[in-house]
Amino acid sequence: MSEYEAVIGIEMHAELSTKTKIYCGCKNEFGGEINTHCCPVCTGMPGTLPVLNEKVVEYAVKAGCALNCSIANLSKQDRKNYFYPDLPKAYQISQFDIPLCADGYVDIPLESGTKRIGITRIHIEEDAGKLLHDASDTDSLVDFNRCGVPLIEIVSEPDLRSSEEARVYLETLRSILQYIDVSDCKMQEGSIRCDVNVSIRPKGQKEFGVRSEMKNVNSFRGAIRGIEYEIARQTALLEAGGQVVQETRRWDDAKGESVSMRSKEEAQDYRYFPEPDLMPIRIEKETVEKIRQELPELPHVKRARYVSELGLPEYDAGILTEYRPTAEFFEAAVAAGASAKGASNWIMGDISRILKEKDILIDDVPFSPQQLAEMVQLIESGAISNSAGKKVLETLFESPKAPKQIVEELGLAQISDEGALQKMVQDVLEQNPQSIEDYKAGKDRAIKFMMGQVMKLSKGKANPQTVNALLKEELDKR
Amino acid sequence: MKITEKEVDYVARLARLHVQESQMQRLTQDMGNIIAFADKLGELDTEQVEPAAHSIVVENVLRADEVQPSYAREDIIANAPHKQAGCFSVPKIVE
Ligand SMILES: [Zn+2]
Numbered sequence: 001m002s003e004y005e006a007v008i009g010i011e012m013h014a015e016l017s018t019k020t021k022i023y024c025g026c027k028n029e030f031g032g033e034i035n036t037h038c039c040p041v042c043t044g045m046p047g048t049l050p051v052l053n054e055k056v057v058e059y060a061v062k063a064g065c066a067l068n069c070s071i072a073n074l075s076k077q078d079r080k081n082y083f084y085p086d087l088p089k090a091y092q093i094s095q096f097d098i099p100l101c102a103d104g105y106v107d108i109p110l111e112s113g114t115k116r117i118g119i120t121r122i123h124i125e126e127d128a129g130k131l132l133h134d135a136s137d138t139d140s141l142v143d144f145n146r147c148g149v150p151l152i153e154i155v156s157e158p159d160l161r162s163s164e165e166a167r168v169y170l171e172t173l174r175s176i177l178q179y180i181d182v183s184d185c186k187m188q189e190g191s192i193r194c195d196v197n198v199s200i201r202p203k204g205q206k207e208f209g210v211r212s213e214m215k216n217v218n219s220f221r222g223a224i225r226g227i228e229y230e231i232a233r234q235t236a237l238l239e240a241g242g243q244v245v246q247e248t249r250r251w252d253d254a255k256g257e258s259v260s261m262r263s264k265e266e267a268q269d270y271r272y273f274p275e276p277d278l279m280p281i282r283i284e285k286e287t288v289e290k291i292r293q294e295l296p297e298l299p300h301v302k303r304a305r306y307v308s309e310l311g312l313p314e315y316d317a318g319i320l321t322e323y324r325p326t327a328e329f330f331e332a333a334v335a336a337g338a339s340a341k342g343a344s345n346w347i348m349g350d351i352s353r354i355l356k357e358k359d360i361l362i363d364d365v366p367f368s369p370q371q372l373a374e375m376v377q378l379i380e381s382g383a384i385s386n387s388a389g390k391k392v393l394e395t396l397f398e399s400p401k402a403p404k405q406i407v408e409e410l411g412l413a414q415i416s417d418e419g420a421l422q423k424m425v426q427d428v429l430e431q432n433p434q435s436i437e438d439y440k441a442g443k444d445r446a447i448k449f450m451m452g453q454v455m456k457l458s459k460g461k462a463n464p465q466t467v468n469a470l471l472k473e474e475l476d477k478r
Numbered sequence: 479m480k481i482t483e484k485e486v487d488y489v490a491r492l493a494r495l496h497v498q499e500s501q502m503q504r505l506t507q508d509m510g511n512i513i514a515f516a517d518k519l520g521e522l523d524t525e526q527v528e529p530a531a532h533s534i535v536v537e538n539v540l541r542a543d544e545v546q547p548s549y550a551r552e553d554i555i556a557n558a559p560h561k562q563a564g565c566f567s568v569p570k571i572v573e
Binding site: 018019020024025026027033034035036037038039040043051052053054055057074076081083085098131132133135136137138139140141142143144269271274275276278279280281282 | 489492493494528529531532536537538539540541542543544545546547548549551554555560562563564565566567568569570571
């Protein structure tokens with residue numbers, strides 16, 4: 001039995017976050033009432049003419065620059081012809097032979113190091129409408145709100161070798177698109193969808209195996225599961241002496257399997273031809289340079305900087321930089337005086353836990369990075385304990401105000417006053433003669449017990465380091 | 479490229495056109511002539527020429543990303559042969 005290796009290529013469709021659709025002034029907005037973001041242009045009424053949204057070109061070029069593509073000096077749009085009820089014109093305006101961006105790459109962080117994944121091309125196109133199947137037994141209903149929403153399609157080279165690499169690739173792309181502010185990449189709103197090509201070949205073989213294409217996978221999780229399913233299915237086929245057929249398959253996420261849609265024999269012929277209603281797009285070098293200059297610091301660059309400049313572990317840097325608002329919150333807290341490690345620990349720990357519980361994003365945190373910084377400083381200066389910090393944080397989520405004020409209102413200030421603590425230490429020692437003997441007999445647990453008693457006596461406010469030092473000092477005296 | 483009835487039939491099917499048997503010969507000939515005419519262009523050396531999708535030289539016809547009012551839903555679906563619940567209605571699509 002030979003060992004197989006997967007060869008995976010991904011076409012990712014991302015909705016651009018422009019204000020309006022690609023060819024008309026209708027709102028590009030998720031969640032509007034059915035068929036209310038529509039006009040004669042985006043519903044394909046005869047006699048209407050499309051006019052390209054300038055932001056769509058700008059956003060696509062931005063994505064091209066961020067993914068190291070060369071940007072076409074002259075580009076055009078083409079008609080892709082097919083019949084489906086969600087496509088009122090019976091063609092989709094897309095780009096065929098001269099996409100806006102081509103020949104790029106993206107470096108993805110894997111455990112084994114960084115791997116470069118080729119980007120074949122990025123082109124612009126319009127989204128189709130949405131079919132509602134459940135409303136009636138005999139009919140499908142069509143909502144055209146999404147019809148004409150601008151998309152970029154990012155096509156990768158077949159450089160991915162496992163579902164794990166595919167996952168990291170998708171997450172890296174999502175993170176970059178969010179950073180450069182061209183797509184919000186909300187999967188649950190269908191703003192990213194993928195077509196995934198999978199084939200397998202015996203390890204060491206140069207030629208690609210026969211591939212299958214999974215269409216319209218609408219979650220990253222679905223894409224990863226679909227890839228794993230395809231690798232297993234194709235491996236089983238080959239091992240049983242069978243052959244993989246080139247075909248399009250549909251990923252059924254509920255059933256956790258892919259099903260054949262149509263085989264290559266009847267493959268679609270889209271009869272692409274230049275779109276006569278739209279003029280060519282010319283992009284001057286200076287325009288591209290300007291867009292390139294204005295790109296924000298990209299996640300992998302930020303990540304490296306957090307490690308080298310702020311001394312954060314690689315792992316922390318990766319998590320903090322994945323989503324731009326998290327990185328911005330973190331940087332603002334550090335700018336306001338929090339230590340990098342302190343801010344990072346709180347954001348990755350308790351804050352992200354509470355966000356998950358509340359099912360909100362860091363964008364919607366009710367307190368400011370400055371307030372987090374103040375809290376971190378209170379802990380680091382010894383004014384409050386770490387566990388008091390957790391209480392402050394919970395309060396910040398409920399009714400954000402100055403952490404100092406919260407500390408006062410809740411009486412969380414840590415007792416570091418040696419005189420007061422000395423008294424408590426002596427009280428505890430007097431009440432626990434047995435523990436003193438245990439300690440003298442070398443039982444480490446005894447001192448922990450006495451620590452606990454002092455903390456209890458102080459209602460958790462004693463500074464543990466001071467108590468520990470005082471206890472040892474007193475015990476050694478006896 | 480020689481155009482046969484097979485190609486005409488294939489293109490017609492893609493475009494969902496029903497071609498009568500009696501029209502076949504004429505259509506095949508017409509299409510053959512058109513293709514032959516277009517092939518003539520291939521004899522020219524266009525190595526140094528930018529591709530032209532249009533005969534007039536107008537580029538970058540763009541609009542600003544500004545929201546314009548959409549149509550009322552009733553107006554959008556007014557001429558639909560079948561409609562229900564504010565939607566265009568089509569025969570059930572089964573994937
Ligand atoms: Zn419209």
